[in-house]
Amino acid sequence: MAAEQNAVPDEASEDAVAPTTPEPFDLINKSVVKATVLLRELGRHRDGINVTELAQSVKMSRPTAFRLLLSLEQTGFVEREDNRYKLGWQLAHLGRLADPYAGAVARIQPVLDEYATRLNETFSFVIMRGDSDHEVIAEASGSRYLATQLYLGGTYPLHASATGKIILAEQSDDHIKATLPEKLESFTAHTITSRGSLLKELRHVREQGYAVTDEELEEGLFAMCCAVRDPSGGLVGVLCINGPVQRLKSDRQSEFERELRQGAEEIAKILA
Numbered sequence: 001m002a003a004e005q006n007a008v009p010d011e012a013s014e015d016a017v018a019p020t021t022p023e024p025f026d027l028i029n030k031s032v033v034k035a036t037v038l039l040r041e042l043g044r045h046r047d048g049i050n051v052t053e054l055a056q057s058v059k060m061s062r063p064t065a066f067r068l069l070l071s072l073e074q075t076g077f078v079e080r081e082d083n084r085y086k087l088g089w090q091l092a093h094l095g096r097l098a099d100p101y102a103g104a105v106a107r108i109q110p111v112l113d114e115y116a117t118r119l120n121e122t123f124s125f126v127i128m129r130g131d132s133d134h135e136v137i138a139e140a141s142g143s144r145y146l147a148t149q150l151y152l153g154g155t156y157p158l159h160a161s162a163t164g165k166i167i168l169a170e171q172s173d174d175h176i177k178a179t180l181p182e183k184l185e186s187f188t189a190h191t192i193t194s195r196g197s198l199l200k201e202l203r204h205v206r207e208q209g210y211a212v213t214d215e216e217l218e219e220g221l222f223a224m225c226c227a228v229r230d231p232s233g234g235l236v237g238v239l240c241i242n243g244p245v246q247r248l249k250s251d252r253q254s255e256f257e258r259e260l261r262q263g264a265e266e267i268a269k270i271l272a
Contacts, residue, residue, distance in 0.1 A: 034060065035068045039077065039087065048084030105138050107270045112140035115263050119241070119256070121248070125228075125267065126156070126163050126238040134167060134238070157217065159184045159198050160191050162225035163238045165211035169202045170227075170235050176202070190215040210257060215245055222248040224256055226264040231272055239264045 076090030120142035158164030
């Protein structure tokens with residue numbers, strides 16, 4: 001967020017702060033507002049920032065910024081190392097407890113139902129819970145019910161699923177090399193079990209903007225997935241179409257890709 005957007009008046013001009021809600025002005029605690037401004041700015045500096053730079057970024061006096069940072073440090077919301085401040089463990093803990101997409105299923109399900117009915121195939125939506133943590137929160141099937149294992153409430157193996165490939169494609173090759181073994185688990189005779197081969201596949205995913213799994217997770221199963229992104233481009237979910245390889249890996253594959261991209265855009269607007 002730009003410094004101008006984060007700027008708040010300091011001690012001498014606190015009376016100029018306008019309340020952002022219809023609540024009476026005297027109910028607004030300006031110190032709390034300023035503390036949240038500092039936290040938002042700290043989120044932009046993963047390696048930390050000193051108090052002088054931080055105060056300048058949000059147009060706040062250094063003494064005020066230091067006083068607020070000291071309080072936040074005492075409660076675990078901010079950490080200090082070599083006089084550089086960063087977000088603390090307590091904020092990370094609260095973040096894991098929060099659900100930024102509460103009620104998402106109710107909003108997403110009609111989209112899945114519409115696409116599943118119109119294309120007569122099975123669609124699923126995966127929500128991101130972290131860099132790699134994810135969960136299947138919604139599924140919908142047309143009249144051609146997918147006669148295979150469904151994953152509602154579960155997760156997919158990253159290297160052997162189209163969803164996982166979308167997630168891994170967000171990461172650098174160096175990070176993947178550091179987190180995945182050279183030999184990967186096999187689920188079928190078609191599973192990519194070489195880390196090197198997987199890295200080549202992920203480069204292809206990044207170029208084309210979607211991922212497929214062709215009998216790599218289950219025999220006979222073909223899936224195509226597309227990223228769902230927030231307004232800043234961050235990955236918030238994955239939309240997939242799943243079905244028998246004989247049906248989806250066909251001359252309709254380009255149609256499925258087009259529909260999948262369109263559905264991902266619709267869901268992105270719903271979650272924005």
